[in-house]
Each structure stands twice: as structure tokens, then as C-alpha cells.
Amino acid sequence: QSVLTQPPSASGTPGQRVTISCSGSSSNIGRNPVNWYQQLPGTAPKLLIQSNNQRPSGVPDRFSASKSGTSASLAITGLQSEDEADYYCASWHDSMSGSWVFGGGTKLTVL
Amino acid sequence: QVQLVQSGAEVKKPGASVKVSCKASGYTFSTKDIIWVRQATGQGLEWMGWMNPNTGNAAYAEKFQGRVIMTRNTSISTAYMELISLRAEDTAVYYCTRGSYIGDFSPWGQGTLVTVSS
Numbered sequence: 395q396s397v398l399t400q401p402p403s404a405s406g407t408p409g410q411r412v413t414i415s416c417s418g419s420s421s422n423i424g425r426n427p428v429n430w431y432q433q434l435p436g437t438a439p440k441l442l443i444q445s446n447n448q449r450p451s452g453v454p455d456r457f458s459a460s461k462s463g464t465s466a467s468l469a470i471t472g473l474q475s476e477d478e479a480d481y482y483c484a485s486w487h488d489s490m491s492g493s494w495v496f497g498g499g500t501k502l503t504v505l
Numbered sequence: 506q507v508q509l510v511q512s513g514a515e516v517k518k519p520g521a522s523v524k525v526s527c528k529a530s531g532y533t534f535s536t537k538d539i540i541w542v543r544q545a546t547g548q549g550l551e552w553m554g555w556m557n558p559n560t561g562n563a564a565y566a567e568k569f570q571g572r573v574i575m576t577r578n579t580s581i582s583t584a585y586m587e588l589i590s591l592r593a594e595d596t597a598v599y600y601c602t603r604g605s606y607i608g609d610f611s612p613w614g615q616g617t618l619v620t621v622s623s
Contacts, residue, residue: 396549427607429607429608429609429610431550431610438600438612438613438614438615438616439542439550439600439602439610440611440612440613441609441610441611441612444607444608444609445607445609450609450611482549482550484608484610485608486606486608491564491567492564493552493566494540494552494608496549496550496551496552497549498549499549499550
């Protein structure tokens with residue numbers, strides 16, 4: 395059971411816009427930034443979005459993200475076949491020792 | 506370019522230990538934390554802990570306290586993650602990545618598969 399909750403799956407057709415949600419609590423997303431990672435099949439994760447909505451160099455502007463309260467969302471516009479991957483949200487969780495927590499991941503299928 | 510290259514796959518028996526290495530290149534090793542994350546087959550990402558290569562100080566996820574040790578050798582820009590008292594449920598791909606307190610974990614190593622089986 396992940397601390398951050400994501401839908402297990404999402405899908406869309408080429409050119410569509412899809413969104414992936416990430417729900418947390420006041421101990422994580424509610425007070426800390428959210429990062430998003432993309433994991434293509436059989437590869438290591440890649441940083442997609444940092445600090446809620448900042449795209450690292452090289453990430454297409456088709457990818458965007460936002461945060462509101464204890465939830466965050468990732469949006470992909472102009473969906474392409476190469477976007478088929480697992481997507482994970484992550485945030486710092488404030489507790490006695492603190493830890494980074496990830497969502498369970500959302501498998502995006504491009505139909 | 507910045508690169509993290511990890512050691513090869515390991516097969517261990519329950520109760521044994523494993524030590525995975527992560528060699529950094531393309532940047533000054535001491536300037537970014539090294540983070541370890543694992544992923545069981547078909548499962549999500551799990552943060553294990555992080556280490557400051559400059560000071561050697563490390564912080565571990567509560568789940569791994571007492572079983573994980575993160576170290577480094579600055580002379581060869583290499584970080585290590587040792588997990589002891591292995592059990593079957595530790596079978597996973599172990600990744601190293603670099604980053605800072607804001608969670609900008611990038612890039613990631615290629616991953617090291619650790620299989621625990623009798």
C-alpha cells in the first residue's frame with residue numbers, strides 16, 4: 395500500500411490529452427513539492443517533472459503538472475506512442491525520520 | 506555526460522549480504538547526494554535511503570534501518586549500498602540515482618538485479 399495514491403492504469407489514443415492523478419496527505423504533498431518520473435518498459439526511471447511543475451531540460455512541453463492541496467496531477471497533451479510507460483509521483487513525507495515516498499505507479503497505454 | 510554505472514546482477518542465499526556499487530562520472534561526485542531506490546518485479550519504486558558523498562552521512566528509510574549501509578569511496582567516485590540478512594522479499598532491481606533535497610533524482614543507474622533464493 396503506497397503512501398501516495400495513483401490510479402493503476404490510464405489510456406488514450408494518439409493526439410489525445412490524458413491526466414494522471416496523485417493523492418497524498420498533509421504530511422507529504424500538502425506541504426512538500428511533487429516530482430514525477432517516467433519509466434519506459436525495461437528501463438530505469440527518468441525525472442519528468444520536478445518541484446511541482448518544472449520540466450528538466452530535454453523534457454517536451456507536452457508534459458505538464460500541477461499541485462493543489464494534498465493532490466497533484468500530470469498531464470500529457472498530444473499523446474504519442476512513445477509515451478507508453480509507467481508514471482510515478484513522489485514527495486517528501488514528513489514524519490519522525492522523514493522519507494521519500496512514491497505513488498504506486500500508473501501504467502499508461504496508448505491505444 | 507552525467508552517468509551512473511552499477512555493478513552486475515547478484516544471486517544470494519537467504520541470510521547472506523549483498524553490496525551493490527554505483528560509479529559516477531561526468532560531474533563532481535561530492536556535490537550531489539546518492540539515493541538508492543529498489544523495485545520488485547512488477548511493483549513500484551521504494552526509497553531506501555540517501556548519502557551525502559561529501560561527508561559520508563547517510564539516512565535510511567525506517568523499513569531498512571539496521572539492515573542497510575550506504576558508503577562511498579570518493580577517490581573513485583563510487584557509492585555502495587550493502588543490504589544484510591537478505592530474505593526472499595528483497596529480490597528486486599536496485600537503482601542508484603543522484604539528487605538533492607528537492608527530489609530531483611537524475612540520472613539513474615541502469616539497475617542491479619538482486620535475486621535471493623535458496
